[in-house]
Amino acid sequence: MTRENSLLEVNDVRVAFGSKGFRKSPNEVLHGVSLDVREGETMGLVGESGSGKTTIGRAILGLAPVSGGEILFQGKRIDNLSARHRRSLSRDIQVVFQDPYTSLNPAISIGDTLSEPLLAQGYTSRDARRRVGQLLDRVSLPADALERLPREFSGGQRQRVAIARALAISPKLIVCDEAVSALDLTTQRTVLELLLEIQEQTGVSYLFISHDLAVVRYMSHRISVIYRGDIVETGTARGVTDNPQNPYTRKLLLSAPIAQPAEQAARRAAYEREFASTPR
Amino acid sequence: MSDPIPDSTAAIALAPTARPVTAFRRFLSKPLAVAAAIVLALVVLVAIFAPLLAPFDPGASSLKDAFGPADGTHLLGFDSAGRDVFSRLIWGAQNTMSGAGIALIVALVLGIPTGLIAGYYGRWFDSASSWIVNLVMSLPAMVVLLASRAILGPTVWVLMIVMGVLVAPSFFRLVRGIVGNVRNELYVDAARVSGLRDWRIIGRHVFIVVRAPIIIQVALVAGVAIGLQAGLEFLGISSGDTPTWGAMLNEAFQNIQRAPLLLLWPGLALGLTSASLVLLASGLSDVLGERGAPAARRRKNKNAAPADVVPSTSVPAPETRGALLSIRDLAVSYELADGSDREVVHGINLDIEPGEILGLVGESGSGKSQTAFSILGILPEGGSVSRGSVTIQGTEVIGLAEKKHRELRGTVVAYVPQEPMSNLDPSFTIGDQLAEPLRVRLGLSKQAAKARVLELLQMVEIADPARTFAAYPHEISGGMAQRVLIAGAMSCDPDLLVADEPTTALDVTVQAEVLSLLRRLRADRGIGVLIVTHNLGVVADLCDRVAVMQQGRIVEQGTTEQILVTPEHPYTRQLLGAALDGVDARPEWQPRSTEVSA
Numbered sequence: 001m002t003r004e005n006s007l008l009e010v011n012d013v014r015v016a017f018g019s020k021g022f023r024k025s026p027n028e029v030l031h032g033v034s035l036d037v038r039e040g041e042t043m044g045l046v047g048e049s050g051s052g053k054t055t056i057g058r059a060i061l062g063l064a065p066v067s068g069g070e071i072l073f074q075g076k077r078i079d080n081l082s083a084r085h086r087r088s089l090s091r092d093i094q095v096v097f098q099d100p101y102t103s104l105n106p107a108i109s110i111g112d113t114l115s116e117p118l119l120a121q122g123y124t125s126r127d128a129r130r131r132v133g134q135l136l137d138r139v140s141l142p143a144d145a146l147e148r149l150p151r152e153f154s155g156g157q158r159q160r161v162a163i164a165r166a167l168a169i170s171p172k173l174i175v176c177d178e179a180v181s182a183l184d185l186t187t188q189r190t191v192l193e194l195l196l197e198i199q200e201q202t203g204v205s206y207l208f209i210s211h212d213l214a215v216v217r218y219m220s221h222r223i224s225v226i227y228r229g230d231i232v233e234t235g236t237a238r239g240v241t242d243n244p245q246n247p248y249t250r251k252l253l254l255s256a257p258i259a260q261p262a263e264q265a266a267r268r269a270a271y272e273r274e275f276a277s278t279p280r
Numbered sequence: 281m282s283d284p285i286p287d288s289t290a291a292i293a294l295a296p297t298a299r300p301v302t303a304f305r306r307f308l309s310k311p312l313a314v315a316a317a318i319v320l321a322l323v324v325l326v327a328i329f330a331p332l333l334a335p336f337d338p339g340a341s342s343l344k345d346a347f348g349p350a351d352g353t354h355l356l357g358f359d360s361a362g363r364d365v366f367s368r369l370i371w372g373a374q375n376t377m378s379g380a381g382i383a384l385i386v387a388l389v390l391g392i393p394t395g396l397i398a399g400y401y402g403r404w405f406d407s408a409s410s411w412i413v414n415l416v417m418s419l420p421a422m423v424v425l426l427a428s429r430a431i432l433g434p435t436v437w438v439l440m441i442v443m444g445v446l447v448a449p450s451f452f453r454l455v456r457g458i459v460g461n462v463r464n465e466l467y468v469d470a471a472r473v474s475g476l477r478d479w480r481i482i483g484r485h486v487f488i489v490v491r492a493p494i495i496i497q498v499a500l501v502a503g504v505a506i507g508l509q510a511g512l513e514f515l516g517i518s519s520g521d522t523p524t525w526g527a528m529l530n531e532a533f534q535n536i537q538r539a540p541l542l543l544l545w546p547g548l549a550l551g552l553t554s555a556s557l558v559l560l561a562s563g564l565s566d567v568l569g570e571r572g573a574p575a576a577r578r579r580k581n582k583n584a585a586p587a588d589v590v591p592s593t594s595v596p597a598p599e600t601r602g603a604l605l606s607i608r609d610l611a612v613s614y615e616l617a618d619g620s621d622r623e624v625v626h627g628i629n630l631d632i633e634p635g636e637i638l639g640l641v642g643e644s645g646s647g648k649s650q651t652a653f654s655i656l657g658i659l660p661e662g663g664s665v666s667r668g669s670v671t672i673q674g675t676e677v678i679g680l681a682e683k684k685h686r687e688l689r690g691t692v693v694a695y696v697p698q699e700p701m702s703n704l705d706p707s708f709t710i711g712d713q714l715a716e717p718l719r720v721r722l723g724l725s726k727q728a729a730k731a732r733v734l735e736l737l738q739m740v741e742i743a744d745p746a747r748t749f750a751a752y753p754h755e756i757s758g759g760m761a762q763r764v765l766i767a768g769a770m771s772c773d774p775d776l777l778v779a780d781e782p783t784t785a786l787d788v789t790v791q792a793e794v795l796s797l798l799r800r801l802r803a804d805r806g807i808g809v810l811i812v813t814h815n816l817g818v819v820a821d822l823c824d825r826v827a828v829m830q831q832g833r834i835v836e837q838g839t840t841e842q843i844l845v846t847p848e849h850p851y852t853r854q855l856l857g858a859a860l861d862g863v864d865a866r867p868e869w870q871p872r873s874t875e876v877s878a
Contacts, residue, residue, distance in 0.1 A: 005871065041869040048787035049758070061473050083478075090475030103466035107488040116484075117474035155644075165470065184643040185814065189858040211787065214860040221869035237865040255792035257817030258861040261840050264820040271792060 007074060007205050008037040008060065008173055014068035015055050029055050031229045032069060037173060042199065042206040044220030044237065046213050046252070052229040053209050057175045060207065061095055062086045073173070091121060094166035098178035100158035104150040110136075110161055111146035117168045135164040139194060156187035160194070167198065173205045180215060192219060213256055217241045225249045251275050306567045313563020316556035323373055323553055330374040334367040338523040347539050356545055359528070360535050368523040369545050375524040376553075379440045380505040384498060386444025391451025392494065396482055398452070399459025406456070413449040421446045421508065429517050436509070436522060443508060447501050454497055458490045492568035499561035503554045510550050525550050601671065602631025604776055604808040605655065610668035612650045612659065625650050626832040627668060634775065635806040637798075639819040639840070641855070642829035648812045651829070652780050654678075655810070656695050657685045672776060690721050694769035696779040700761035700786075704753040710737075711749035714768050721772065736767040741797055759790030766797065770805075777801075777809045783818060795821050816859055820844055828852045 013033050016026035029052045037043040047053040058064035059079070060071060066079040078089060097103040104113055114135055118128040136145055139160040150158055159179065166174050176195070180188040192215065198204065208219045216223055216237075223240040225233045225248065233246040244250045254271040258264050308314060326333060335353065341361040348358035356365040398406040421443070428442045462468060462485070471481045513526025514533070525546040532542035601608070612625035625647040632638050642648045653659045655670055657677060670677050672693055677685060689695070697703045705713060714736065715729040724732060730749070737745035740763040753761060762782060769777055779798070783791040799822060801807055813819060819826050819840060826843040828836045828851065836849040847853050 038869060040871075042866070048789065058469075061469075063469055063472065087475040087477070090473055093473070095470060095473045097466045097470060099466060103470050105465075105467040105471075105485050105488070108484070116471065116476065120475045120477075120480070162470070165474070168474075185816075185855055186643065186858040189860070213788075214863075217865045218860045218863050219866065221866055236868050238867075241865050251789055255789040257792070257795070257815070257821040259816035259820050259844055259856060259859045260861065261820045261844055264817065268792075268821060272796075 005038040006036045006072075007039045007041075008207070009072040010035045010056065010060065010069070011072070012069035013056070013059060013066055013071060013079070015052070015059050015064050016067045017065075026067075028067075029229050030059070033226070033229070033231055034069075035224050035231065035234065037205045037207055039172070039205055040199065040203040041222070042208050042220045044216035044223040045207060045209045045226060046211065046216045046223060047226035048211055048252075050228070051226045053211075053226050054177055056226070057095070057177045057207060057209050060175055061093065062089070087120075090117070090171075091169050092172045093175065094169070094171040094173070095175045095177065096159070096162050096166050096179040098181050100155050100162055100182060101150075103162050104158055106150055108149075109146065110141075110148055110150065110153075113150075113161065114165055114168060117165060121169050131168065132164075135168060138167065138198070139164045154187075155183050156191060159183060159187075159191055163191070163194065163198075167202075167204075170202065171204065173207065175207045175209070177209045178211065179208070181210065181212065188215070195219065213241060213252055214258075225252065307563065310563045310566065312559050313567075316559035316563065319552055319556040320560060323549075323556075324377065326370055327374040327377040330370045334364075334370040336364040336367040338363060338368040338371040340364075347535070357541075359542055360531060360539070363523075365528075365542065365545060368528060369525075369549060371523040372525040372528055372546065373549065375436070375522050376506060376509065376526070376550075379436055379509045379524070380502050382437060382440040383444040383447065383505040383509070384502055386441050387448040387451055387501060388494075388498070390445065390448035392455055392490075395452040395455025396459055396486065396490075399456040400463055400478070400482055400486060402460075409452070410456075413452050416446065417449045419446070422511075425508070425512055426517065429512075434517065436513075436524065439512060439517070440505075440509065443505060447504065450501060451494065451497060454493055455490050458493060459486050462486050462489050492564075496561050496565045496568065499557050499564060503557035503561070506550065506554055506557070602633055604634045604636070604673060605630070605632040605810065606669075606671045607631070607651070607655070608669045610651065610654060610670060611666045612647065612654055612663060613666040615662045615664075621666070623666065624663075624832050625654070628827075628829070628832075628834045630810075630827055630834070630837075632776065632808045632810060634808050635802060636825065637802060637809040637811060637823045639823035639826045640810060640812045640829060641814065641816065641819055641826055643814060643855075645831070646829045647832040648829045649780055652695075652778050652810065652812050655778055656689060656693065657682075658695075690717075691772050692774055693776040693778060694772060694774040696762075696766055696769050696777060696782045698781040698784055700758055700765050701753065703765055704761055706753050708752075709749070710751050710753065710756070710764050714749075714764070714771060717768070718771055732771070733767075736771055737764070739770065739801075740764070740767040741793075741800075742767075757790075759786055759793065762786060762790075762794055763797065766794075766801075770801065773805075775807060777807055778812075779809060780812045781814070782811065784813070784815070791818070798822060816844065816855065817861065828855070 011034050013030055014028060015030040016028040033052070033056060035043060035045070035056075045053050045056060055064050059066050062078070062081060069079075070077055071079040073089070073092065081089065111132055114132045115125070115128040118131055119125065123131065132146065133143060136143055141157060141160055141164070145153070145161075150161070153161065163179075179195070180191050183191060195206065196219070199206065206219070208216060210216050220237050222235065223237050224231050225240065225246065227248045233240060233244065233249045235245075240249060241253065244253055251274070254267055254274065258267060341363045343362045345358045345362040346360055348354070348362065350357040354364050354366065356369065359365050359368065394409050398409045424446060425439055425442060429439060432438045432442075468481060468485055471485055509524070510526035510529065513524050514530045516530055528546035529543065529550070532539070532546065536543060607628060607630040609627045609629065610625060611623055611627050613621040613623045616622055628651060630638065630640070630651070640648045640651060650659065650663065653663070654665050655672070655677070657680070659665070665678050668678065672688060675688065677688065680688070704710070711730065711733055714733045715726075718724050718729040718732055719726065734745045734749060737748055742748050742760065742763055748756060748760065748764070756764070766782075782798075783794050786794060795818065798809060798811075802809060811818070811822060823840050825838065826840050827834045828843065828849065830851045836843060836847065836852050843852060844856065847856055
């Protein structure tokens, strides 16, 4: 089943929540999803709220229960690992979450946040300190950031800290879950550039999850489109965004307004023609 | 509970960061809390050094001195058994404080670890421990204590342990509640992905969050423990040999006719200590609870300062004022905690003609929402319009009486907020929420209001108005909720709609529908719209004209075509340059070696 060059493979994965209550049927949010990420590749995953795109990321990270199918990392099963094996896997798979305000503990200094994963992987505190210095430099944050608390930083800077934390132990795959969605336009662009630069230097793979097709198109080699727990289309970035085959992908594309009035007018006309909502 | 002052100074000396200094300074700025801390520190010191401070043996009685008056060596005189009141008071401090200490330690040891585990892991441990806690909490404390005295004997210490068990649930519940929330925070997930063990996550990320509430709770519970303990002793539960404040009260009460003054000293000691604990707790909760918020606000204002925006780039005001909305030299200021003002909008000009859609574009902190709020007269606490003029259909709204402003909001100008869901009350149906203002403001009957609401829901293109009318907010989607809010805004048939990021919280397919709706409303009813947004695509889609706002100033204004196609101001160009619309898709993936060489 292993595909060539695959770093991560998600095969027919199902995730269901809410089977906790008595006689309550579980609510399946992923109905057999498959995708793969190659070494050094960015796989874009685009979908709207409730599509299950975040759940895929969480299943890969071991934060959501996999009820069917399998997840392979470098050919080995990683779904439903024991806590100990999962911890050792954290060397290879890391995450950057959407919200830079809640993904950093407000009471812990930046330096401690960054050295935490290093210490957990057995670094000595001196080595960890040296590595944290390199990391701050890597994400273009001043060295005096170490002593400070997250609230002293802007959203973009916090997201740089989150990226530095993900990079700390040189993982092979980083799951970016809406990593730039909470940022202002100009900040968003600089953070995306940073991610691209890091990929070029380190060869890390990204699973880049976003609701924004324009961002995914810019970041990804390939794109999968997910709709209500099913992947409806997968292809190269250019193929999916220039010539979408699935009607939902087309709708997604035509719904996103672009900042050029003439092109937007054409796009809207096409949208109204194809998907004109039928009022009443 | 001991003197917090040395601790904090030590923290300042060790780590010269901003936090300990400000938290400590904020504490110092609360005189009552500081006084309480000093009183408590004195009590604790007295308790610790009781053997040195007490001039006499508290148990040594000389019956000939019973009820004897104060003299040079016996500062407060003698009690009914001829013992030195002052010495007993000092020893009482030690016994009372140790009693409360034992109860607290037992409560902390029982309550905090169980609360952490129950909150973090949940499952059976949570169910079982919550069940036990509920059982303990349903027991009447006094009765249990009296019963344990009967069974376990009159030793104060044993009773204090029992009391510790009885107050442990308050810590358990506090910790469990907070931990249950923290567990779902992203930074806990991030720590798990980082490969941290559970106990490390609990010890570092989770415990640090419950620390402050626990400190506050300790002060409160200590007060309760001291009170209960004194109550027990006053009832004569203790053995009577150990000098405690409660026992002294009991003894004094029996002789209240002969020596009423005996009641005063232990009463005063108890009252002062309990009051200090309560004041300290409230002071601490102010200081620790507000942590973070003021700094963030300061920072935001610093960003909004006009430092690197050249004032000359502000767009000059046109001669004629807009017929529907006209803003001239509007400035908005916020009052800071130290009493000074910080201006966040620095004199802007805007005009909207009837039927025109104007986009107000900018990044977070640019003052665009503040501008919208000033038009509506709904600036948040502390904010005010410091100068300038805003007219709606020629009526000046700055300085307008609230009643007049409300009338204006009800009939001429309406507001569509950003977060549709949080603007609907979850306990009422959509129909009720839309009908109520109609009945109140227009005096419509119940029937007429319902008919009008159904009409409105139909106008905003809701497929099944009757069903939506009867639905509760949680039963409808985000896009539907935004339609409902637009329906609510349209209910008074306004001429001007102020929409603050109306599509930001929505999915893009839903956004496209809401934008269509706004266009159609403009076409059918000729309303003017001020739409605040950060999304240039929304502007291109909807707006006739655009104003670009940066750090409280409008840096460029013009038709949508002008601004988006031939922008002049560097900031507008920067914004457009950051948009990813025109950028090429990423080329296909190549195995790494070739990509690097390319």
